[in-house]
Amino acid sequence: MTPEDRLLQLLPDLSEEEKDRRTRQGLADVDAGRTILEEDFEWWIKTLGHNEN
Numbered sequence: 001m002t003p004e005d006r007l008l009q010l011l012p013d014l015s016e017e018e019k020d021r022r023t024r025q026g027l028a029d030v031d032a033g034r035t036i037l038e039e040d041f042e043w044w045i046k047t048l049g050h051n052e053n
Contacts, residue, residue, distance in 0.1 A: 003045065010048075
């Protein structure tokens with residue numbers, strides 16, 4: 001299983017309306033320049049399973 005597949009398993013089941021809303025919100029963020037570097041995103045993903053509280 002790929003890291004992407006494992007990440008997708010963590011996501012909640014969403015209605016089609018919620019998926020559409022989140023997609024539009026994400027596209028608006030990109031259009032507004034609110035993005036991060038791919039390397040920073042990959043680092044964040046790798047840390048998700050390693051938080052200790």
